Amino acid sequence: MTPDRILHHFPLDPASRQVRLALGEKRLAFTEQTVRYWERPKELVSLNASGLTPVLTEGPLVLCESRAILDHLEETYPEPALLGREPAERAEARRLLQWFDRKFDYEVGGFILHEKMEKRLLGLGAPDLASLRQGREALRGHMLYIDSLLADRDWLAGTRLSLADFAAAAHLSVIDYFGDVPWADFQAVKTWYMKLKSRPAFRPLLADRWPGLAPAPHYDDLDF
Amino acid sequence: MTPDRILHHFPLDPASRQVRLALGEKRLAFTEQTVRYWERPKELVSLNASGLTPVLTEGPLVLCESRAILDHLEETYPEPALLGREPAERAEARRLLQWFDRKFDYEVGGFILHEKMEKRLLGLGAPDLASLRQGREALRGHMLYIDSLLADRDWLAGTRLSLADFAAAAHLSVIDYFGDVPWADFQAVKTWYMKLKSRPAFRPLLADRWPGLAPAPHYDDLDF
Numbered sequence: 381m382t383p384d385r386i387l388h389h390f391p392l393d394p395a396s397r398q399v400r401l402a403l404g405e406k407r408l409a410f411t412e413q414t415v416r417y418w419e420r421p422k423e424l425v426s427l428n429a430s431g432l433t434p435v436l437t438e439g440p441l442v443l444c445e446s447r448a449i450l451d452h453l454e455e456t457y458p459e460p461a462l463l464g465r466e467p468a469e470r471a472e473a474r475r476l477l478q479w480f481d482r483k484f485d486y487e488v489g490g491f492i493l494h495e496k497m498e499k500r501l502l503g504l505g506a507p508d509l510a511s512l513r514q515g516r517e518a519l520r521g522h523m524l525y526i527d528s529l530l531a532d533r534d535w536l537a538g539t540r541l542s543l544a545d546f547a548a549a550a551h552l553s554v555i556d557y558f559g560d561v562p563w564a565d566f567q568a569v570k571t572w573y574m575k576l577k578s579r580p581a582f583r584p585l586l587a588d589r590w591p592g593l594a595p596a597p598h599y600d601d602l603d604f
Numbered sequence: 605m606t607p608d609r610i611l612h613h614f615p616l617d618p619a620s621r622q623v624r625l626a627l628g629e630k631r632l633a634f635t636e637q638t639v640r641y642w643e644r645p646k647e648l649v650s651l652n653a654s655g656l657t658p659v660l661t662e663g664p665l666v667l668c669e670s671r672a673i674l675d676h677l678e679e680t681y682p683e684p685a686l687l688g689r690e691p692a693e694r695a696e697a698r699r700l701l702q703w704f705d706r707k708f709d710y711e712v713g714g715f716i717l718h719e720k721m722e723k724r725l726l727g728l729g730a731p732d733l734a735s736l737r738q739g740r741e742a743l744r745g746h747m748l749y750i751d752s753l754l755a756d757r758d759w760l761a762g763t764r765l766s767l768a769d770f771a772a773a774a775h776l777s778v779i780d781y782f783g784d785v786p787w788a789d790f791q792a793v794k795t796w797y798m799k800l801k802s803r804p805a806f807r808p809l810l811a812d813r814w815p816g817l818a819p820a821p822h823y824d825d826l827d828f
Binding site: 445 | 652653654664665666667668669671672675676679680691692694695698699701702703707749
Protein backbone atom coordinates (compact mmCIF):
# COMPACT_ATOMS: atom_id res chain seq x y z
CA MET A 381 0.00 0.00 0.00
CA THR A 382 1.39 3.40 -0.96
CA PRO A 383 1.17 5.96 1.80
CA ASP A 384 -0.43 9.26 0.90
CA ARG A 385 2.68 11.33 0.22
CA ILE A 386 2.59 15.12 -0.08
CA LEU A 387 5.62 17.33 -0.68
CA HIS A 388 5.28 20.95 0.41
CA HIS A 389 7.98 22.79 -1.48
CA PHE A 390 9.10 25.87 -3.32
CA PRO A 391 10.32 25.08 -6.86
CA LEU A 392 13.44 27.27 -6.69
CA ASP A 393 14.52 26.15 -3.22
CA PRO A 394 17.71 24.01 -3.43
CA ALA A 395 16.72 21.94 -0.38
CA SER A 396 13.31 21.16 -1.92
CA ARG A 397 15.01 20.20 -5.19
CA GLN A 398 17.22 17.64 -3.48
CA VAL A 399 14.14 15.92 -2.12
CA ARG A 400 12.38 15.95 -5.51
CA LEU A 401 15.48 14.38 -7.09
CA ALA A 402 15.65 11.66 -4.43
CA LEU A 403 11.93 10.90 -4.69
CA GLY A 404 12.24 10.75 -8.48
CA GLU A 405 15.29 8.51 -8.42
CA LYS A 406 13.58 6.14 -6.00
CA ARG A 407 10.38 6.29 -8.14
CA LEU A 408 8.23 7.29 -5.21
CA ALA A 409 5.00 8.98 -6.25
CA PHE A 410 3.97 12.15 -4.47
CA THR A 411 1.52 15.03 -4.66
CA GLU A 412 3.05 18.50 -4.88
CA GLN A 413 1.98 21.48 -2.89
CA THR A 414 3.81 24.65 -3.90
CA VAL A 415 4.24 27.05 -0.98
CA ARG A 416 5.25 30.70 -0.87
CA TYR A 417 7.35 30.13 2.27
CA TRP A 418 8.32 33.79 2.63
CA GLU A 419 4.66 34.59 3.38
CA ARG A 420 4.78 32.10 6.28
CA PRO A 421 1.60 30.26 5.25
CA LYS A 422 -0.27 28.80 8.23
CA GLU A 423 -0.36 25.24 6.92
CA LEU A 424 3.41 25.17 6.42
CA VAL A 425 4.17 26.67 9.84
CA SER A 426 1.81 24.20 11.53
CA LEU A 427 3.74 21.35 9.90
CA ASN A 428 7.21 22.84 10.47
CA ALA A 429 7.73 25.42 13.22
CA SER A 430 10.77 26.87 11.41
CA GLY A 431 8.50 27.76 8.47
CA LEU A 432 11.03 26.37 5.99
CA THR A 433 10.61 24.08 3.00
CA PRO A 434 10.65 21.25 2.15
CA VAL A 435 8.17 19.29 4.28
CA LEU A 436 7.14 15.77 3.26
CA THR A 437 4.16 14.06 4.81
CA GLU A 438 3.62 10.32 4.47
CA GLY A 439 0.23 9.61 5.96
CA PRO A 440 0.55 10.75 9.61
CA LEU A 441 4.36 11.03 9.45
CA VAL A 442 5.67 14.61 9.09
CA LEU A 443 9.25 15.02 7.85
CA CYS A 444 10.68 18.53 8.11
CA GLU A 445 13.51 19.79 5.91
CA SER A 446 15.90 17.96 3.68
CA ARG A 447 18.07 16.19 6.24
CA ALA A 448 15.15 14.41 7.93
CA ILE A 449 13.46 13.68 4.61
CA LEU A 450 16.50 12.34 2.76
CA ASP A 451 17.60 10.18 5.69
CA HIS A 452 14.07 8.80 6.06
CA LEU A 453 13.81 7.97 2.36
CA GLU A 454 17.19 6.23 2.47
CA GLU A 455 16.22 4.16 5.51
CA THR A 456 12.73 3.29 4.34
CA TYR A 457 13.26 2.85 0.58
CA PRO A 458 16.88 1.69 0.37
CA GLU A 459 16.82 0.92 -3.38
CA PRO A 460 18.48 2.48 -5.24
CA ALA A 461 20.98 3.36 -2.50
CA LEU A 462 21.83 7.07 -2.64
CA LEU A 463 24.31 7.23 0.22
CA GLY A 464 26.64 4.36 -0.63
CA ARG A 465 27.00 1.13 1.30
CA GLU A 466 30.47 1.27 2.82
CA PRO A 467 31.25 3.59 5.76
CA ALA A 468 33.86 5.49 3.72
CA GLU A 469 31.45 6.09 0.82
CA ARG A 470 28.73 7.26 3.18
CA ALA A 471 31.13 9.54 5.05
CA GLU A 472 32.23 11.14 1.80
CA ALA A 473 28.67 11.66 0.55
CA ARG A 474 27.69 13.22 3.88
CA ARG A 475 30.75 15.46 3.93
CA LEU A 476 29.73 16.83 0.55
CA LEU A 477 26.07 17.20 1.55
CA GLN A 478 27.25 19.44 4.34
CA TRP A 479 29.62 21.25 1.97
CA PHE A 480 26.82 22.24 -0.39
CA ASP A 481 24.06 22.77 2.15
CA ARG A 482 26.21 24.94 4.34
CA LYS A 483 29.32 26.30 2.65
CA PHE A 484 28.00 26.66 -0.91
CA ASP A 485 24.64 27.90 0.32
CA TYR A 486 26.26 30.48 2.55
CA GLU A 487 29.00 31.65 0.18
CA VAL A 488 27.16 31.49 -3.15
CA GLY A 489 23.40 31.12 -2.71
CA GLY A 490 23.35 33.62 0.14
CA PHE A 491 24.54 36.25 -2.32
CA ILE A 492 23.30 35.31 -5.80
CA LEU A 493 19.91 33.90 -4.81
CA HIS A 494 19.36 36.56 -2.21
CA GLU A 495 20.01 39.32 -4.73
CA LYS A 496 18.26 37.82 -7.75
CA MET A 497 15.44 35.80 -6.20
CA GLU A 498 14.62 36.64 -2.60
CA LYS A 499 14.71 40.38 -3.17
CA ARG A 500 12.23 39.94 -6.03
CA LEU A 501 9.94 37.69 -4.05
CA LEU A 502 10.02 40.01 -1.05
CA GLY A 503 9.89 43.25 -3.03
CA LEU A 504 13.21 44.48 -1.63
CA GLY A 505 14.40 46.29 -4.74
CA ALA A 506 17.21 45.82 -7.25
CA PRO A 507 20.15 43.43 -6.78
CA ASP A 508 23.27 44.87 -5.22
CA LEU A 509 26.07 44.46 -7.73
CA ALA A 510 28.89 44.13 -5.20
CA SER A 511 27.04 41.28 -3.48
CA LEU A 512 26.40 39.56 -6.79
CA ARG A 513 30.08 39.84 -7.63
CA GLN A 514 31.04 38.33 -4.30
CA GLY A 515 28.71 35.38 -4.87
CA ARG A 516 30.02 34.84 -8.39
CA GLU A 517 33.63 34.85 -7.21
CA ALA A 518 32.85 32.28 -4.54
CA LEU A 519 31.00 30.23 -7.16
CA ARG A 520 34.17 30.01 -9.29
CA GLY A 521 35.99 28.60 -6.28
CA HIS A 522 33.30 25.96 -5.83
CA MET A 523 33.37 25.09 -9.55
CA LEU A 524 37.12 24.56 -9.26
CA TYR A 525 36.54 22.32 -6.27
CA ILE A 526 33.91 20.21 -8.07
CA ASP A 527 36.27 20.03 -11.04
CA SER A 528 39.06 18.72 -8.79
CA LEU A 529 36.75 16.02 -7.38
CA LEU A 530 35.75 14.91 -10.89
CA ALA A 531 39.39 14.58 -11.98
CA ASP A 532 39.44 11.03 -10.63
CA ARG A 533 35.82 10.23 -9.91
CA ASP A 534 32.73 9.51 -12.01
CA TRP A 535 30.43 11.07 -9.44
CA LEU A 536 31.16 13.56 -6.69
CA ALA A 537 31.42 11.09 -3.81
CA GLY A 538 33.11 8.31 -5.82
CA THR A 539 32.08 5.63 -8.28
CA ARG A 540 28.34 5.86 -7.67
CA LEU A 541 25.67 8.50 -8.04
CA SER A 542 24.74 9.73 -4.55
CA LEU A 543 22.93 12.41 -2.60
CA ALA A 544 26.14 14.45 -2.90
CA ASP A 545 25.51 14.81 -6.64
CA PHE A 546 21.90 15.75 -6.01
CA ALA A 547 22.89 18.34 -3.41
CA ALA A 548 25.46 19.93 -5.70
CA ALA A 549 23.13 19.83 -8.71
CA ALA A 550 20.19 21.18 -6.74
CA HIS A 551 22.17 24.19 -5.55
CA LEU A 552 23.81 24.78 -8.94
CA SER A 553 20.55 24.35 -10.85
CA VAL A 554 18.88 27.27 -9.10
CA ILE A 555 21.91 29.47 -9.76
CA ASP A 556 21.72 28.23 -13.37
CA TYR A 557 18.05 29.26 -13.57
CA PHE A 558 19.33 32.79 -13.12
CA GLY A 559 22.09 32.25 -15.70
CA ASP A 560 25.02 32.68 -13.33
CA VAL A 561 26.98 29.42 -13.72
CA PRO A 562 30.18 29.88 -15.80
CA TRP A 563 29.86 26.50 -17.55
CA ALA A 564 32.19 27.34 -20.44
CA ASP A 565 35.18 27.55 -18.12
CA PHE A 566 34.52 24.20 -16.43
CA GLN A 567 34.00 21.49 -19.03
CA ALA A 568 34.25 18.50 -16.68
CA VAL A 569 31.66 20.02 -14.37
CA LYS A 570 29.44 20.74 -17.36
CA THR A 571 29.67 17.12 -18.55
CA TRP A 572 28.80 15.85 -15.07
CA TYR A 573 25.84 18.26 -14.89
CA MET A 574 24.63 17.16 -18.34
CA LYS A 575 24.56 13.56 -17.13
CA LEU A 576 22.41 14.60 -14.18
CA LYS A 577 20.20 16.85 -16.25
CA SER A 578 19.38 13.91 -18.54
CA ARG A 579 18.03 11.73 -15.74
CA PRO A 580 14.23 11.37 -15.62
CA ALA A 581 14.25 12.57 -11.99
CA PHE A 582 15.65 15.91 -13.17
CA ARG A 583 12.93 16.63 -15.76
CA PRO A 584 10.39 18.21 -13.41
CA LEU A 585 13.03 20.68 -12.20
CA LEU A 586 13.72 21.81 -15.75
CA ALA A 587 10.01 22.53 -16.22
CA ASP A 588 9.88 24.84 -13.18
CA ARG A 589 8.94 28.44 -13.88
CA TRP A 590 8.09 31.13 -11.37
CA PRO A 591 5.96 34.14 -12.32
CA GLY A 592 8.12 37.24 -12.74
CA LEU A 593 11.36 35.25 -12.70
CA ALA A 594 12.33 34.14 -16.20
CA PRO A 595 14.96 31.39 -16.49
CA ALA A 596 18.13 31.73 -18.56
CA PRO A 597 17.51 30.59 -22.18
CA HIS A 598 19.70 27.47 -21.82
CA TYR A 599 18.14 26.48 -18.46
CA ASP A 600 16.13 23.49 -19.70
CA ASP A 601 18.42 22.65 -22.62
CA LEU A 602 19.93 19.18 -22.17
CA ASP A 603 22.72 20.00 -24.61
CA PHE A 604 23.61 23.52 -23.41
CA MET B 605 39.73 -4.47 18.43
CA THR B 606 39.33 -0.77 19.03
CA PRO B 607 40.20 1.38 16.04
CA ASP B 608 42.62 4.18 16.64
CA ARG B 609 40.18 7.07 17.09
CA ILE B 610 41.28 10.70 17.02
CA LEU B 611 38.96 13.69 17.36
CA HIS B 612 40.22 16.97 15.93
CA HIS B 613 38.12 19.63 17.60
CA PHE B 614 37.87 23.06 19.12
CA PRO B 615 36.54 22.96 22.70
CA LEU B 616 34.12 25.87 22.28
CA ASP B 617 32.73 24.74 18.91
CA PRO B 618 29.10 23.57 19.29
CA ALA B 619 29.47 21.02 16.47
CA SER B 620 32.56 19.52 18.13
CA ARG B 621 30.71 19.37 21.44
CA GLN B 622 27.87 17.32 19.95
CA VAL B 623 30.37 14.73 18.81
CA ARG B 624 32.11 14.62 22.19
CA LEU B 625 28.74 14.08 23.88
CA ALA B 626 27.80 11.27 21.49
CA LEU B 627 31.21 9.58 21.89
CA GLY B 628 30.93 9.88 25.65
CA GLU B 629 27.37 8.53 25.78
CA LYS B 630 28.37 5.55 23.63
CA ARG B 631 31.51 5.06 25.79
CA LEU B 632 33.83 5.19 22.79
CA ALA B 633 37.40 6.04 23.72
CA PHE B 634 39.23 8.65 21.66
CA THR B 635 42.34 10.77 21.61
CA GLU B 636 41.79 14.52 21.47
CA GLN B 637 43.59 16.92 19.22
CA THR B 638 42.66 20.54 19.89
CA VAL B 639 42.85 22.68 16.75
CA ARG B 640 42.85 26.43 16.28
CA TYR B 641 40.63 26.15 13.17
CA TRP B 642 40.68 29.88 12.45
CA GLU B 643 44.41 29.61 11.70
CA ARG B 644 43.60 26.97 9.05
CA PRO B 645 46.19 24.45 10.28
CA LYS B 646 47.56 22.27 7.48
CA GLU B 647 46.72 18.97 9.12
CA LEU B 648 43.06 19.94 9.57
CA VAL B 649 42.70 21.26 6.02
CA SER B 650 44.29 18.12 4.60
CA LEU B 651 41.69 16.04 6.46
CA ASN B 652 38.74 18.33 5.71
CA ALA B 653 38.89 20.70 2.73
CA SER B 654 36.38 23.06 4.34
CA GLY B 655 38.82 23.59 7.21
CA LEU B 656 36.06 23.15 9.79
CA THR B 657 35.89 21.14 12.99
CA PRO B 658 35.10 18.49 14.10
CA VAL B 659 36.95 15.77 12.20
CA LEU B 660 37.02 12.22 13.57
CA THR B 661 39.42 9.63 12.23
CA GLU B 662 38.96 5.94 12.93
CA GLY B 663 42.02 4.22 11.56
CA PRO B 664 41.96 5.06 7.83
CA LEU B 665 38.37 6.35 7.90
CA VAL B 666 38.05 10.16 7.90
CA LEU B 667 34.73 11.62 9.04
CA CYS B 668 34.28 15.34 8.42
CA GLU B 669 31.92 17.51 10.46
CA SER B 670 29.16 16.61 12.81
CA ARG B 671 26.56 15.23 10.40
CA ALA B 672 28.89 12.60 8.93
CA ILE B 673 30.36 11.76 12.33
CA LEU B 674 27.09 11.46 14.26
CA ASP B 675 25.42 9.40 11.54
CA HIS B 676 28.45 7.11 11.34
CA LEU B 677 28.53 6.60 15.11
CA GLU B 678 24.82 5.82 15.13
CA GLU B 679 25.16 3.27 12.31
CA THR B 680 28.32 1.63 13.62
CA TYR B 681 27.73 1.71 17.37
CA PRO B 682 23.94 1.58 17.66
CA GLU B 683 23.84 1.17 21.45
CA PRO B 684 22.67 3.28 23.14
CA ALA B 685 20.46 4.54 20.29
CA LEU B 686 20.61 8.33 20.08
CA LEU B 687 18.23 8.87 17.18
CA GLY B 688 15.24 6.83 18.28
CA ARG B 689 14.03 3.62 16.66
CA GLU B 690 10.70 4.55 15.09
CA PRO B 691 10.52 6.68 11.93
CA ALA B 692 8.53 9.40 13.73
CA GLU B 693 11.04 9.62 16.60
CA ARG B 694 13.96 9.78 14.17
CA ALA B 695 12.23 12.43 12.05
CA GLU B 696 11.63 14.57 15.13
CA ALA B 697 15.21 14.24 16.37
CA ARG B 698 16.53 15.16 12.91
CA ARG B 699 14.17 18.11 12.60
CA LEU B 700 15.56 19.48 15.87
CA LEU B 701 19.18 18.78 14.88
CA GLN B 702 18.60 20.98 11.86
CA TRP B 703 16.81 23.56 14.02
CA PHE B 704 19.80 23.99 16.32
CA ASP B 705 22.58 23.55 13.78
CA ARG B 706 21.05 25.98 11.35
CA LYS B 707 18.43 28.26 12.87
CA PHE B 708 19.85 28.60 16.38
CA ASP B 709 23.41 28.77 15.09
CA TYR B 710 22.48 31.47 12.59
CA GLU B 711 20.19 33.55 14.81
CA VAL B 712 21.97 33.22 18.18
CA GLY B 713 25.50 31.83 17.80
CA GLY B 714 26.15 33.95 14.72
CA PHE B 715 25.74 37.01 16.92
CA ILE B 716 26.73 36.13 20.49
CA LEU B 717 29.61 33.77 19.68
CA HIS B 718 30.81 35.93 16.83
CA GLU B 719 30.95 38.98 19.07
CA LYS B 720 32.27 37.37 22.25
CA MET B 721 34.44 34.53 20.95
CA GLU B 722 35.41 34.80 17.28
CA LYS B 723 36.31 38.46 17.49
CA ARG B 724 38.61 37.66 20.43
CA LEU B 725 40.22 34.69 18.69
CA LEU B 726 40.71 36.65 15.48
CA GLY B 727 41.72 39.91 17.15
CA LEU B 728 38.83 41.84 15.60
CA GLY B 729 38.20 44.20 18.49
CA ALA B 730 35.40 44.72 20.99
CA PRO B 731 31.92 43.16 20.72
CA ASP B 732 29.29 45.23 18.97
CA LEU B 733 26.51 45.82 21.49
CA ALA B 734 23.68 46.01 18.95
CA SER B 735 24.68 42.62 17.53
CA LEU B 736 24.88 41.13 21.01
CA ARG B 737 21.43 42.44 21.77
CA GLN B 738 20.04 40.93 18.59
CA GLY B 739 21.53 37.53 19.48
CA ARG B 740 20.16 37.70 23.01
CA GLU B 741 16.68 38.56 21.80
CA ALA B 742 16.72 35.63 19.39
CA LEU B 743 17.97 33.41 22.22
CA ARG B 744 14.89 34.25 24.31
CA GLY B 745 12.73 33.08 21.41
CA HIS B 746 14.62 29.80 21.28
CA MET B 747 14.37 29.34 25.06
CA LEU B 748 10.60 29.79 24.78
CA TYR B 749 10.53 27.20 22.02
CA ILE B 750 12.53 24.66 24.05
CA ASP B 751 10.25 25.40 26.99
CA SER B 752 7.18 24.67 24.85
CA LEU B 753 8.67 21.33 23.74
CA LEU B 754 9.38 20.34 27.34
CA ALA B 755 5.81 21.08 28.40
CA ASP B 756 4.78 17.56 27.40
CA ARG B 757 8.07 15.78 26.81
CA ASP B 758 10.87 14.46 29.04
CA TRP B 759 13.47 15.10 26.35
CA LEU B 760 13.40 17.43 23.36
CA ALA B 761 12.45 14.85 20.73
CA GLY B 762 10.12 12.82 22.96
CA THR B 763 10.43 10.20 25.68
CA ARG B 764 14.09 9.37 25.11
CA LEU B 765 17.37 11.25 25.26
CA SER B 766 18.55 11.84 21.68
CA LEU B 767 20.98 13.74 19.52
CA ALA B 768 18.43 16.58 19.56
CA ASP B 769 19.18 17.11 23.27
CA PHE B 770 22.90 17.00 22.60
CA ALA B 771 22.60 19.50 19.75
CA ALA B 772 20.58 21.93 21.84
CA ALA B 773 22.82 21.49 24.89
CA ALA B 774 26.00 21.83 22.82
CA HIS B 775 24.88 25.13 21.32
CA LEU B 776 23.50 26.45 24.62
CA SER B 777 26.54 25.35 26.61
CA VAL B 778 28.91 27.55 24.61
CA ILE B 779 26.58 30.53 25.01
CA ASP B 780 26.48 29.63 28.72
CA TYR B 781 30.28 29.66 28.88
CA PHE B 782 29.98 33.35 28.08
CA GLY B 783 27.21 33.80 30.65
CA ASP B 784 24.46 34.77 28.21
CA VAL B 785 21.73 32.20 28.89
CA PRO B 786 18.78 33.69 30.87
CA TRP B 787 18.22 30.53 32.93
CA ALA B 788 16.24 32.23 35.69
CA ASP B 789 13.37 33.00 33.33
CA PHE B 790 13.11 29.44 31.97
CA GLN B 791 12.91 26.96 34.84
CA ALA B 792 11.86 23.94 32.77
CA VAL B 793 14.73 24.48 30.36
CA LYS B 794 17.10 24.87 33.30
CA THR B 795 15.92 21.57 34.83
CA TRP B 796 16.39 19.79 31.49
CA TYR B 797 19.87 21.30 31.14
CA MET B 798 20.79 20.26 34.70
CA LYS B 799 19.89 16.66 33.83
CA LEU B 800 22.20 16.81 30.82
CA LYS B 801 24.96 18.58 32.71
CA SER B 802 25.00 15.76 35.28
CA ARG B 803 25.69 13.04 32.73
CA PRO B 804 29.24 11.68 32.68
CA ALA B 805 29.49 12.50 28.96
CA PHE B 806 29.05 16.18 29.79
CA ARG B 807 31.88 16.39 32.34
CA PRO B 808 34.73 17.02 29.87
CA LEU B 809 32.83 19.98 28.40
CA LEU B 810 32.50 21.58 31.82
CA ALA B 811 36.27 21.33 32.27
CA ASP B 812 36.98 23.23 29.02
CA ARG B 813 38.83 26.50 29.39
CA TRP B 814 40.34 28.61 26.63
CA PRO B 815 43.21 31.04 27.35
CA GLY B 816 41.97 34.61 27.42
CA LEU B 817 38.31 33.55 27.52
CA ALA B 818 37.12 33.09 31.10
CA PRO B 819 33.86 31.17 31.62
CA ALA B 820 30.92 32.54 33.59
CA PRO B 821 31.26 31.63 37.33
CA HIS B 822 28.32 29.16 37.23
CA TYR B 823 29.51 27.50 34.00
CA ASP B 824 30.67 24.22 35.54
CA ASP B 825 28.28 24.29 38.50
CA LEU B 826 25.90 21.31 38.38
CA ASP B 827 23.46 23.08 40.69
CA PHE B 828 23.51 26.55 39.16
